[in-house]
Amino acid sequence: MKAMLLQETGGPNALKCVEVEKPSAGSWEIIVKLKNASLNRRDVFITYGMYPGMKLPAVLGADGAGIVESVGDGVESLRAGDEVVINPGLQWGDDIRFNQPDFHVLGMPADGTYAEYVKISCENVYKKPAYLTWPEAAALPLSALTAYRALITRGELKKGDTVFVPGIGSGVALFALQIAVAKGARVFVSSSNDEKIERAKRMGAAGGINYRSEGWAKALKSEMGGADLIVDGVGGETFNRLIDLAKPGGRIVSFGATAGPVPQLVLPRAFFKHLDIRGTTMGSPQEFADMLTLFEQEKIHPVIDKHFPLEKAAEALGYMENGDSFGKIVLDI
Structure with missing residues (x-):
């Protein structure tokens, strides 16, 4: 599959479009065929090595939305064909007040959403609000x-x-x-x-x-x-x-x-x-679900600033770094 891989630091231009092996679902995991991903400031920091727990190589990207391609053993809440959005906060823990020490965000060290497919735990996958377009759904997770x-x-x-x-x-x-x-x-x-x-x-x-x-x-x-x-x-x-x-x-x-x-x-x-x-930083799984509920009740539409194709993710990160954007920057996959 096509993916944007960071093998060494050096800024956004260090991100390269490569072919990597398509992931397969283990127990309690889901493979999502991504329709869109969106950028976050953390992605820029990662390309410079300015982020805790740096482990390379890694496919960047925390935010994404797409269609369930396959599910692993034990997954009952979702099935192939479901339209979903991803919660990139991994292993938050049981206390809503703060995250546990093992908490981390999708897209380094775990391979993220700047790719055609992503593997993610089933507990981090939610039904996409029907009123949102694919780019809007992909814009939500980390920032919202x-x-x-x-x-x-x-x-x-x-x-x-x-x-x-x-x-x-x-x-x-x-x-x-x-x-x-x-x-x-x-x-x-x-x-x-x-x-x-x-x-x-x-x-x-x-x-x-x-x-x-x-x-x-x-x-x-x-x-x-x-x-x-x-x-x-x-x-x-x-x-x-x-x-x-x-x-x-x-x-x-x-x-x-x-x-x-x-x-x-x-x-x-x-x-x-x-x-x-x-x-504060990010949020718990319950807060993610509550956020989706609020957005659906109020019909809040994310502001999309600009689209880039997946293979131009490095250019998109450079655009974000310049600080001229108003709203989310989205990758079309």
Whole structure:
């Protein structure tokens, strides 16, 4: 079968299209013939070797959707021909509060979805919501699950909350906007791109600010009035601004740090405001199922930015790395 294999690090161009052996299903496993896969920022980091537990060679890709090709012994919940979406979080464990030490994500070290077929445990395969197209279904898993857990489980989102989502345009940030709006929150966003802010407003955001403008945090707080909940995947030097933007008693949920580590966290500003600062990543199998249910109930459609053929996955990762995308980048297989 055709697959995009990373044999050595060196950035997106190190990813090569090769022929590899088609996997076969063992007990409790399923082979999915993929229709689409989607990109995540972790894939870019992996190509540079900037990811924990690096083991190469590996077929990259966490997200995918397709048709069940075959099932192994013991699989009763699904059968050949079923339309499915994959939960890429492997071996979460039994405690919804946090993952167990063996938790890992599909697409390194386990071969992932940048291929014509993928082998996956049956417990990680779910029926595709019928209202979604194949590209939309493939866009969901990692980013939508991360956003769902950050908002609902860790963020304890309530109807009427004021929510701030920095860095709008990424997959997780856009899903966070869509989920929060669907739940009746008042959402504000930030970006360095005015067009992204305007697009977010058309999707239901109450307002937004260009973080390159002088005095942006003060201007945003004047318009927003302080946030009950901030869902942040940026980190870096601006994290302390989030403490200023949060209401007393507010919650800040961090799911990433694309701008790097926080250089100096001024703790008194957090504890004098009685803030909760919480970490999160991915989510449990139950949260994945609950996320799919919410999306189907609200008929939320993922934002697709651009399509690439499978064999141009390296080019697609380079496009993602440039940071110009608004929504998910999808591979057609």
